[in-house]
Amino acid sequence: MADQKDMSVFDSGDVNPYNKFFTGISYLKMLSTEQVPVGNVTFEPGCRNHWHIHHATQGGGQILLVTAGRGWYQEWGKPAQALKPGDVVNIPANVKH
Numbered sequence: 001m002a003d004q005k006d007m008s009v010f011d012s013g014d015v016n017p018y019n020k021f022f023t024g025i026s027y028l029k030m031l032s033t034e035q036v037p038v039g040n041v042t043f044e045p046g047c048r049n050h051w052h053i054h055h056a057t058q059g060g061g062q063i064l065l066v067t068a069g070r071g072w073y074q075e076w077g078k079p080a081q082a083l084k085p086g087d088v089v090n091i092p093a094n095v096k097h
Helices: none
Strands: 026-032 039-042 062-065 070-074 082-083 088-091
Touching: none
Parallel strands: none
Antiparallel strands: 026 039, 062 088, 070 082
């Protein structure tokens, strides 16, 4: 089986400097840092984010674009959703996930 980091259309980048907010190891490659920051995050098997919120009074939130592998997304108090390549998850601001 191919290494997870080799399956994405984007370079996996370096070890994520925000790994303290994860259980396991992830990698971050910023694709854009102007106007709208866009980052490619690659998760090693078993890695997951801690519960968190993207706070904003207008705009904000997060969009997940699944480009490779399989994973899970869950909002606080709701069932987990299986993710596969091609899935898009729009997470509004101020939603714990």
